[in-house]
Amino acid sequence: MCINMVKVAFKVNGEHIELDVSPRELLINTLRSKLGLTSVKYGCGIGECGACTVLVNGEPVLACLTLTVDVNSKDIITLEGLSKNGLTDIQRAFIEEGAIQCGYCTPGFIIMAEYMLREVPNPTISDVKEYLKGNLCRCTGYINIFRAVLKAAKSRVSR
Amino acid sequence: MVIEIPLVNITARNTHIIPFEFEYYEPRSLEEALELLAKFKGEAKILAGGTDLLVKMKTRIIEPKVIVNIKRIQGLRYIIEENEHIRIGALTTLRDIEKSTIVEKNLPALHDAVKVMGSIQIRNMATLVGNLCNASPAADTAPPLLVYNARVVAMSTRGKRFIPLEEFFKGPGITALEPDEMLVEVIVKKNNKGSSAFEKVSRVVVDLAIASAAVYAEISSDGVIEDSRVAVGSVAPKPIRTRILEERIKGLRLGSEELKKAIYEIDREISPITDVRSTAEYRRHIVKVLVWNAIERVYRRIRGECV
Amino acid sequence: MSVEFMFIGKRTPRKDAEAKVTGMLKYTYDLEVPGMLIGRIVRSPYAFADIRRIDVSEAVKMGAIVVTPSDIPQKPYNPRLVSINEVTFKDTYILTYKPRYLGEPVAAVAASSEELAQKAAECVKIEFEKIYKPILDPLEAIKPESPRIHEKIMKGDKWIEVENNIAARLDYDEGDVNRGFEEADVIVERTFKTGKRYHMQLEPKAVLVVLEPGGKLTIYTTTQTIHNTRILISQLFDIPESRINVIRVPIGGSFGSSIQTNYLVPIAVALALKAKKPVKIAYTREEDILDHSNFVFHFKIKIGAKKNGVFTAAEFINILDVGAHQVQPYPLLGTSLGWFISMYKWKNIRYRGIAVYTNKVPGCALRGYGAPEVQWAVETLVDEIAEELGIDPIDLRLKNYVGKGELFWGQGPTVKSIIKSDGVPELLLKGKEIIRWSERGHPSEKKGRFRRGIGVGRGFHTSGAGGPISGEVIDYTGCILKLNEDGTLDYITALQDHGGGTLDAHVKIIAEELGIPPELVNIATASTETTPYDVCTHASRGTYVGGECARRAAQIVKQKILEAAIRIIGRVVNPEALRIGYDKELKQAVVYVEGTDIKLTLAEIARTSWQRNWGTIGAFVSYRATSAPPSFTVYYVEVEVDTWTGKVKPIRVVAGVDVGTPINPDMVEGQLHGGFVMAWGMAFTENTAYDPLTGEIMGRGLITDYKIPTAADVPTPEEFTVIIAKTYEPTGPFGAKGLGEAAMNPAVAAILNAVYNAIGIRFYELPVTPDKIIEALKEKGELEW
Numbered sequence A: 001m002c003i004n005m006v007k008v009a010f011k012v013n014g015e016h017i018e019l020d021v022s023p024r025e026l027l028i029n030t031l032r033s034k035l036g037l038t039s040v041k042y043g044c045g046i047g048e049c050g051a052c053t054v055l056v057n058g059e060p061v062l063a064c065l066t067l068t069v070d071v072n073s074k075d076i077i078t079l080e081g082l083s084k085n086g087l088t089d090i091q092r093a094f095i096e097e098g099a100i101q102c103g104y105c106t107p108g109f110i111i112m113a114e115y116m117l118r119e120v121p122n123p124t125i126s127d128v129k130e131y132l133k134g135n136l137c138r139c140t141g142y143i144n145i146f147r148a149v150l151k152a153a154k155s156r157v158s159r
Numbered sequence B: 001m002v003i004e005i006p007l008v009n010i011t012a013r014n015t016h017i018i019p020f021e022f023e024y025y026e027p028r029s030l031e032e033a034l035e036l037l038a039k040f041k042g043e044a045k046i047l048a049g050g051t052d053l054l055v056k057m058k059t060r061i062i063e064p065k066v067i068v069n070i071k072r073i074q075g076l077r078y079i080i081e082e083n084e085h086i087r088i089g090a091l092t093t094l095r096d097i098e099k100s101t102i103v104e105k106n107l108p109a110l111h112d113a114v115k116v117m118g119s120i121q122i123r124n125m126a127t128l129v130g131n132l133c134n135a136s137p138a139a140d141t142a143p144p145l146l147v148y149n150a151r152v153v154a155m156s157t158r159g160k161r162f163i164p165l166e167e168f169f170k171g172p173g174i175t176a177l178e179p180d181e182m183l184v185e186v187i188v189k190k191n192n193k194g195s196s197a198f199e200k201v202s203r204v205v206v207d208l209a210i211a212s213a214a215v216y217a218e219i220s221s222d223g224v225i226e227d228s229r230v231a232v233g234s235v236a237p238k239p240i241r242t243r244i245l246e247e248r249i250k251g252l253r254l255g256s257e258e259l260k261k262a263i264y265e266i267d268r269e270i271s272p273i274t275d276v277r278s279t280a281e282y283r284r285h286i287v288k289v290l291v292w293n294a295i296e297r298v299y300r301r302i303r304g305e306c307v
Numbered sequence C: 001m002s003v004e005f006m007f008i009g010k011r012t013p014r015k016d017a018e019a020k021v022t023g024m025l026k027y028t029y030d031l032e033v034p035g036m037l038i039g040r041i042v043r044s045p046y047a048f049a050d051i052r053r054i055d056v057s058e059a060v061k062m063g064a065i066v067v068t069p070s071d072i073p074q075k076p077y078n079p080r081l082v083s084i085n086e087v088t089f090k091d092t093y094i095l096t097y098k099p100r101y102l103g104e105p106v107a108a109v110a111a112s113s114e115e116l117a118q119k120a121a122e123c124v125k126i127e128f129e130k131i132y133k134p135i136l137d138p139l140e141a142i143k144p145e146s147p148r149i150h151e152k153i154m155k156g157d158k159w160i161e162v163e164n165n166i167a168a169r170l171d172y173d174e175g176d177v178n179r180g181f182e183e184a185d186v187i188v189e190r191t192f193k194t195g196k197r198y199h200m201q202l203e204p205k206a207v208l209v210v211l212e213p214g215g216k217l218t219i220y221t222t223t224q225t226i227h228n229t230r231i232l233i234s235q236l237f238d239i240p241e242s243r244i245n246v247i248r249v250p251i252g253g254s255f256g257s258s259i260q261t262n263y264l265v266p267i268a269v270a271l272a273l274k275a276k277k278p279v280k281i282a283y284t285r286e287e288d289i290l291d292h293s294n295f296v297f298h299f300k301i302k303i304g305a306k307k308n309g310v311f312t313a314a315e316f317i318n319i320l321d322v323g324a325h326q327v328q329p330y331p332l333l334g335t336s337l338g339w340f341i342s343m344y345k346w347k348n349i350r351y352r353g354i355a356v357y358t359n360k361v362p363g364c365a366l367r368g369y370g371a372p373e374v375q376w377a378v379e380t381l382v383d384e385i386a387e388e389l390g391i392d393p394i395d396l397r398l399k400n401y402v403g404k405g406e407l408f409w410g411q412g413p414t415v416k417s418i419i420k421s422d423g424v425p426e427l428l429l430k431g432k433e434i435i436r437w438s439e440r441g442h443p444s445e446k447k448g449r450f451r452r453g454i455g456v457g458r459g460f461h462t463s464g465a466g467g468p469i470s471g472e473v474i475d476y477t478g479c480i481l482k483l484n485e486d487g488t489l490d491y492i493t494a495l496q497d498h499g500g501g502t503l504d505a506h507v508k509i510i511a512e513e514l515g516i517p518p519e520l521v522n523i524a525t526a527s528t529e530t531t532p533y534d535v536c537t538h539a540s541r542g543t544y545v546g547g548e549c550a551r552r553a554a555q556i557v558k559q560k561i562l563e564a565a566i567r568i569i570g571r572v573v574n575p576e577a578l579r580i581g582y583d584k585e586l587k588q589a590v591v592y593v594e595g596t597d598i599k600l601t602l603a604e605i606a607r608t609s610w611q612r613n614w615g616t617i618g619a620f621v622s623y624r625a626t627s628a629p630p631s632f633t634v635y636y637v638e639v640e641v642d643t644w645t646g647k648v649k650p651i652r653v654v655a656g657v658d659v660g661t662p663i664n665p666d667m668v669e670g671q672l673h674g675g676f677v678m679a680w681g682m683a684f685t686e687n688t689a690y691d692p693l694t695g696e697i698m699g700r701g702l703i704t705d706y707k708i709p710t711a712a713d714v715p716t717p718e719e720f721t722v723i724i725a726k727t728y729e730p731t732g733p734f735g736a737k738g739l740g741e742a743a744m745n746p747a748v749a750a751i752l753n754a755v756y757n758a759i760g761i762r763f764y765e766l767p768v769t770p771d772k773i774i775e776a777l778k779e780k781g782e783l784e785w
């Protein structure tokens, strides 16, 4: 089947979406321009910075290297979806630990931190580095981000 | 003498979008995919994880007319242990491999390699087969699979063929695949006598290799190399096995001066270049250290000192 | 000096924190307006060429709006307005028929989508008259036989000839250098070269230009200075400033990359004027790296010292590779000298600085404006001299550094002031203990594959570029503070916050001055038409200059609040007896008289002033600082060098800083973390190398090959200690000074001095890649391979 304009249907942050897209449309642009989900940031377009990270069926995916047709029938979570019911423990820890400066990288980090805590509830500092090494931050030097993630992990485990 | 200054079409690149149109197909079965490949021949490109392909499209290194997205094909994502073999399907991601106990136990060098590839996001998207088909001299999964004597299975409407991985790589970005062929599986024979390891050096932690090395070796309990296979990356136009070296290190003791000297033989087999990642001289040097380190790690693995 | 503060020095969450952690904050790239066109820039495929003709017919046929140099005022300009006009060198054209670096904008298109704009851009055909071989080495560029990259440029309002590709020069002499060197017992002379670094701020530059009904322009863009952007656009297009409004938009990092008006701003304006529609241009990452990167510094430095460790003379030759266009290399020649001269008491000085054109991406400021480079070189040399003289490097520093009571002119010869606060001894001595300096050993004692070393680097940055007299640099700011009708306040300033929390610091300063909780103060959205002029958030002036301005506004507002209170109270009250404070029970700010029952809430005062028609309580302040005091930093770093691979790992970091009173201690820490990590990249990986044939950035200019440290390359929180000196800057708001740049400046020196301490080798060319380390070990006969 050759496809020129494609009908896609998927879930974003729990909401059903149906769209006609060109096969060359990228998920990052669909989310940002068509759905207004601008927490998904463009930082490089080539997989290097992690600012466009979203969860697709619970797994972290770079929206800049994903065709929108490819998420047909899948379930996508962006940062907007994570904090629907108020700030998460990770978000609060980011604020408390000064893990944000310009904030441009922050959505990608929070998504990855969320993913990590689901996979590794009790992470070591090496785990944190491993899970976050695909997200570039030029402002914070990462150190307060580590603190924030470890703090959130602690509070989650103790809950 | 007039030197021709090549034009660099910077305007054509655009990583916000995919800057050109293509025909798009989403086959639901292997047969359908193979028919599309047969139909479009060289005009079509297979899309798997897209972590190489889409970058190259955005930056206009390639401009395929047709994209065949194979991700909707059922039954291509697996790691199967079958008697003496491990089979890995075309849609198996690097993260699948990283999390696989089959791989961790039987193919530790491959496991080492995927753990130091890209980021978790990249590993979650990228496929092993994509890494091989992209055929970068720096492809990190290539050296481990070379030392395992892996074979790949290529399919087309014309049939199926088994290609030893060593014959699969032809040059930078060039493989033995015919334009109508798809790589469907990687087959590795288990070898439980020895163990294996992979080493890599790069500029920062998330990066392509400046150089890499994988070693499979059988080492006696007192540290003598009885048999080995060694492969290296980023030091030749393609990932290569270093047979002279393998021959020379046989019978040598770990940590010995003789072994070090023997490793220098690798100079005869490699042809590194200077590029933006590093210099030819450094690659020449570092690849030896990597081979040495990998051998040490194999030995520690054999003795159960590390995983 | 120790003062108890209510809010200053305490951790408080930043006001934009929630918007940032939820991803709701809108940056320029996130903005959209109905009917907006997307612009794309057509870039030169050659590094140095003459264009004969640009054929846009196909793009026009597609329906795209197209602009070429012929559509645009051909006025040379300098995108950064910071020097006074007489010393502003202008050589840039919005679009050009003579591209001087690969990727220079030659035309631009706009269409309804990025896909269409891309297609149209690719349809524009450029016919070349002549293609030249790119000149990439400044030392080659200055040879008389080299072709001229620019022939004529403007200095102020006058045309000047460019000779030998020298863009600008600055010489300086003080004392008798020859005699100084004659008196010296040791002389060390070295040459240094830095990499061409790229800012790699996470948000690529972007702009949205909206044509308002009636023809007024509204501009949203990534900028550190909305006012200079407005002035520049006004000058370029001959539009009165009153018809241009530049909005302050949150910016995703900058580090100097938007210290000037980015090239895409005038291009988008030209497109919008032609299209009569809103136009947005957002750079892709690979375009962003073509807009600007840093200068490359070539230094030759000679220092003389006596046996007792007293310096006698210094000679400093500075060749700046500015790339294809000037973004204020002339003031950089001045600051380079300023950084140098304000480091140590050299006594006699000779300085020769030239800025040279090459066919590379134009250089602009990058965090520190030359200070990390100069301080790396100086701190390397000081270590070398210490070793030659057998003096402890820390003692040598303490003996010679420029400190309290001495003349300081970090921002160059026209910006001088006297140092009034100085935490250097405290930081050097405390840090020394924490890092265990005395145990660091000598490189000759270190053997084995993995070798550890400890190094020190000391430096500073200025807080702004103010001074007692008006020099060549423009530096003043302004703000408005007004009490709203319910007792809250709006704080209105043009100053940009790059992420360091500058505006939150201002809020705390206002809160402290007024004695009210920071929550009451709103940081208002700001634009050029609603704010007084501010030069730019640069030179780490945000807290020191902007903060003092805010404090003065708060002082005025406080006075007026008290006056209103007296009016309400009605009884005769001695104004001196009135206090403002936070009433915990009422959970409100109140005005009260101690020992009486007189108490009015701020809300009551505000409301009464409104209801009784007394008018708005507010203040408008325009402020120039009379000094630009140094914030000192001291780094102690421990590294481990793998002598087999040439890779270096951070082991421990002690970062000491003297910022006067730390307004936000947690943000101070954050700056130091970020500064260190940026320095790590500068030391070991960051460089854009150029292909000698094409003049393209190698690796196709993709950040795949511009490696900044990742989370897995940096120290852990336990390995990073921050110490904040207890000082008080009498000229700063509540004793505060600036920080952003000081946080990084001497870190590279400390890192590479640590490498020396580990392996006994010094490196004079950045970045110090593993191949250089292996090569050097080999030369020294210490490569085990």
Ligand SMILES: Cc1cc2nc3c(=O)[nH]c(=O)nc-3n(C[C@H](O)[C@H](O)[C@H](O)COP(=O)(O)OP(=O)(O)OC[C@H]3O[C@@H](n4cnc5c(N)ncnc54)[C@H](O)[C@@H]3O)c2cc1C
Residues within 6 Å of the ligand: A046, A047, A048, B045, B046, B047, B048, B049, B050, B051, B052, B053, B054, B055, B090, B116, B117, B118, B119, B122, B125, B126, B127, B128, B129, B130, B131, B132, B133, B134, B138, B139, B140, B141, B177, B181, B182, B183, B184, B206, B207, B208, B209
């Ligand atoms: C940020 C980043 C970091 C990276 N780090 C590393 C690293 O550390 N080490 C490393 O080796 N690589 C790295 N890569 C490169 C890349 O991720 C890997 O090569 C990856 O394995 C490619 O797999 P893919 O599924 O994404 O391939 P795709 O991009 O989908 O395909 C790659 C090529 O293979 C072809 N292809 C794919 N599947 C088949 C098939 N079944 N049959 C025939 N042809 C096929 C495609 O047509 C294409 O030409 C990195 C990439 C990025 C963006």
Ligand code: FES
Residues within 6 Å of the ligand: A041, A042, A043, A044, A045, A046, A047, A048, A049, A050, A051, A052, A053, A062, A063, A064, A065
């Ligand atoms: S924008 Fe997707 S990884 Fe950078």
Ligand code: FES
Residues within 6 Å of the ligand: A099, A100, A101, A102, A103, A104, A105, A106, A136, A137, A138, A139, A140, C202, C252, C253, C499
């Ligand atoms: S906070 Fe600015 S890039 Fe991370």
